Amino acid sequence: MRVQLKATHSAANPGLRRALKIAAAGLLASGTGKAQEVPPDAPSTGVDSGVLYYHENGRVQAIEPELNLSQMFGEDSKLSIGAVGDALTGATPLGAVPSTLPQTYIRPYKVVPLGTPVTVTTASGGSTVVLVPPAAGATTQTLAASTIVPANTYPLDHAFHDDRFAGHIGWEQALTSTLKLNGGLAYSKEHDYRSESANIGLSKDFFAHNTTLDAGLNYESDLSFPIGGTPTPLTVINGDWKGPDASRHEVDAVAGITQVMNRRWLATLSYSYADAHGYQNDPYKIISVVDPISGQPNSQLYESRPESRRKQSVFLDNKIHLSSDVISVSLRGYKDDWGIKSVTADLRYRFQIGQDYYIEPHVRYYDQRAADFFRYYLVAGEAMPQYASADTRLAKFHAATYGMKFGMPLNEGSEFNVRIEYYDQHGNGSPAYAIGQLRQQNLFPDLQAVTVLLGYTYAF
Amino acid sequence: MARERKDLSTNFTAMASPCVVLVDSSDSLLGEAVGDLVKSEALRIEMKFSRYRPSVVTHINEHAGDAVLVDEESADLLDYAALCYRLSEGLFDITSGVLRRVWKFDGTGTLPTSARVQQALEFVGWHRVRWNRPVLQLAPGMEIDFGGIGKEYAVDRALALVQKRTPVPVLVNLGGDLRVTGLRHDGAPWRVVIEDVDRLGSSAGLLELSHGAIATSGNTHRFLEKDGIRYGHVLNPKSGWPIDEAPRSITVHADTCTEAGQLAKLALLRGAGAEQFLEFEQVRAWCIR
Numbered sequence A: 001m002r003v004q005l006k007a008t009h010s011a012a013n014p015g016l017r018r019a020l021k022i023a024a025a026g027l028l029a030s031g032t033g034k035a036q037e038v039p040p041d042a043p044s045t046g047v048d049s050g051v052l053y054y055h056e057n058g059r060v061q062a063i064e065p066e067l068n069l070s071q072m073f074g075e076d077s078k079l080s081i082g083a084v085g086d087a088l089t090g091a092t093p094l095g096a097v098p099s100t101l102p103q104t105y106i107r108p109y110k111v112v113p114l115g116t117p118v119t120v121t122t123a124s125g126g127s128t129v130v131l132v133p134p135a136a137g138a139t140t141q142t143l144a145a146s147t148i149v150p151a152n153t154y155p156l157d158h159a160f161h162d163d164r165f166a167g168h169i170g171w172e173q174a175l176t177s178t179l180k181l182n183g184g185l186a187y188s189k190e191h192d193y194r195s196e197s198a199n200i201g202l203s204k205d206f207f208a209h210n211t212t213l214d215a216g217l218n219y220e221s222d223l224s225f226p227i228g229g230t231p232t233p234l235t236v237i238n239g240d241w242k243g244p245d246a247s248r249h250e251v252d253a254v255a256g257i258t259q260v261m262n263r264r265w266l267a268t269l270s271y272s273y274a275d276a277h278g279y280q281n282d283p284y285k286i287i288s289v290v291d292p293i294s295g296q297p298n299s300q301l302y303e304s305r306p307e308s309r310r311k312q313s314v315f316l317d318n319k320i321h322l323s324s325d326v327i328s329v330s331l332r333g334y335k336d337d338w339g340i341k342s343v344t345a346d347l348r349y350r351f352q353i354g355q356d357y358y359i360e361p362h363v364r365y366y367d368q369r370a371a372d373f374f375r376y377y378l379v380a381g382e383a384m385p386q387y388a389s390a391d392t393r394l395a396k397f398h399a400a401t402y403g404m405k406f407g408m409p410l411n412e413g414s415e416f417n418v419r420i421e422y423y424d425q426h427g428n429g430s431p432a433y434a435i436g437q438l439r440q441q442n443l444f445p446d447l448q449a450v451t452v453l454l455g456y457t458y459a460f
Numbered sequence B: 001m002a003r004e005r006k007d008l009s010t011n012f013t014a015m016a017s018p019c020v021v022l023v024d025s026s027d028s029l030l031g032e033a034v035g036d037l038v039k040s041e042a043l044r045i046e047m048k049f050s051r052y053r054p055s056v057v058t059h060i061n062e063h064a065g066d067a068v069l070v071d072e073e074s075a076d077l078l079d080y081a082a083l084c085y086r087l088s089e090g091l092f093d094i095t096s097g098v099l100r101r102v103w104k105f106d107g108t109g110t111l112p113t114s115a116r117v118q119q120a121l122e123f124v125g126w127h128r129v130r131w132n133r134p135v136l137q138l139a140p141g142m143e144i145d146f147g148g149i150g151k152e153y154a155v156d157r158a159l160a161l162v163q164k165r166t167p168v169p170v171l172v173n174l175g176g177d178l179r180v181t182g183l184r185h186d187g188a189p190w191r192v193v194i195e196d197v198d199r200l201g202s203s204a205g206l207l208e209l210s211h212g213a214i215a216t217s218g219n220t221h222r223f224l225e226k227d228g229i230r231y232g233h234v235l236n237p238k239s240g241w242p243i244d245e246a247p248r249s250i251t252v253h254a255d256t257c258t259e260a261g262q263l264a265k266l267a268l269l270r271g272a273g274a275e276q277f278l279e280f281e282q283v284r285a286w287c288i289r
Helices: A015-029 A436-440 B028-048 B056-062 B072-087 B096-101 B114-121 B150-165 B257-268 B271-280
Strands: A002-004 A046-056 A061-073 A077-093 A103-113 A128-132 A140-149 A156-174 A179-190 A193-206 A211-224 A246-262 A265-278 A286-290 A297-302 A308-321 A326-336 A341-353 A357-369 A397-411 A414-427 A447-459 B008-014 B017-023 B067-069 B130-132 B135-137 B170-174 B177-180 B190-195 B203-209 B213-217 B224-226 B229-231 B249-254 B284-288
Touching: A015 B072, A015 B150, A015 B257, A103 A128, A128 B135, A140 A156, A140 B067, B008 B028, B017 B028, B028 B150, B028 B170, B072 B257, B096 B114, B150 B170, B150 B177, B150 B213, B150 B257, B177 B257, B213 B257, B249 B257, B249 B271, B257 B271, B257 B284, B271 B284
Parallel strands: A128 B067
Antiparallel strands: A002 B284, A046 A061, A046 A447, A061 A077, A077 A156, A103 A140, A128 A140, A156 A179, A179 A193, A193 A211, A211 A246, A246 A265, A265 A308, A286 A297, A308 A326, A326 A341, A341 A357, A357 A397, A397 A414, A414 A447, B008 B017, B017 B170, B067 B135, B130 B135, B170 B177, B177 B213, B190 B203, B213 B249, B224 B229, B249 B284
């Protein structure tokens, strides 16, 4: 039996056919401007130690023990050495935009000889180990890790884990009664990053020590060796092993003046200039390319930042000693040639309670303008910029820190203190120009973090 | 397959089928170039998704149980297969190939036991697959193949390559699934013969094709007869048994070969309801029972 069916063509295709037509057509068409910490006043000779605990809402947590020792040698020389360790775990933003559909992210994991049985099916942080099909004749098997981000969820990399060790050694030498020379070396190592730096500085007192001029130079050399190699900027993310290690060099110069304004008021004004060259990308940060109509991410690219960065900042610090309390007020202005401009205002008030205890409330406000090349996402079909990053640390945002420090003497010369700080960051999660489904997403979730620092200092 | 005398033709074998490329031109160099282009694309797709030689598919199948990263093109095909699974309510399933190990349509007349079918069914079902583009994880023992998609996909891909290269009218026919670039030079449609299933080699009808593609599903020569009951070759991946009263072959016309082939397959899987399905979906089709 042979049946020829009626070939009726209607304007509207029924649902199944329409879905199939669209799918078939689709198939065939395919082809930081972070605020700097004011250095603590270290005792001239003694021990300064602490343990810091840091926790972000639903993201990173870190434990950081720290130990600093300083020792005077005679009247004129001081040696200081210090070490700090960090253990960071948790989740960090990938840079990609959320979607109304689940998204899968791939990153290189490791390379094993071909034929190695892969017994691990889950890597850290809930990601899955994935076999990358080897090329013909390959003798190694590349493993990738994939992370599935559920629909309408801000994409985070849950496999984030880092241990850091840093140490420094410094020497300060009085050359004359008014001239001091200092120098130091510092080293910091993470499993995918290494930094070495050397600094030298001079300080000269004038007018019976009422005025001090400082000048310093710091050279830093960093090496980045990310897991999976260094990706090529603005290429599609995949599980392949990437390029070799990448280095970065930075020279910092700082000049400052400290002036005793009156017997209660000490003011410091300083200017710093830094010039960095080399690899400045975050090798794990990616940026989404979205459909110009639907706003759905089509692909994910590795970010691209300029290879050079010039930074300038001005810092004004005031310490005012009242009868027993101390007020510290500082302002910092920062700008760089990436287009970031920021202002930091910091206020601490140290209440002396009786002879021994003190309590120090702390408020800080930070406001930042975005880097010129910051983009929440790129749009498919538009010209590809030379630089683009969706790292929200380069976005416009403001943040406030509220803290409290409590100090108590233990016995002669030693003090125990505890500091608790709450950090509250807000960016623009709904830019007015957002496309399609991105209008219903939060592109820059607020961030809250708590820091607890237990400190112990002992002055000899 | 009708052929105008002046067409330049290239014949080759790919995907275990005779293939032919017709170029409506007198430029023999162009005819050869277009033929080579189609042939190399067909062979590329055959190699890439072969079930027998080292390929993306054998890599996935050998690592059933592990998560495997797939390239963009394979991911597109998997997305498409997943959609077809959903649209067919589970009847079109690229994991159903495992059933062929128990059903041998080799004319010996041996039926598998229910127990063996049940056993094989443990390894069948797209719902057991974890597909999170671009990562695919089959359950251990499972297999996939693109047999139900690959040939039609190759027709469309090859034709697209041809169209990038030349505006000359071309017909690409890979084992009976074919597509044309449009009307011939003189404004006439292409004439295509539908094979008579009862008398192989003879024509059962002539079809005029002015645009789009036609694809045929159904293997008219493969069935299994036992105790007077004829068991068809179209297996239901949900039950593990042949679909009742499936037409012997369905030929569908659509804009793309991929779409035509899928419509033909979905219709075939409806068994007795094939014609009704095709009519409801307003498909231009020829059903042979």
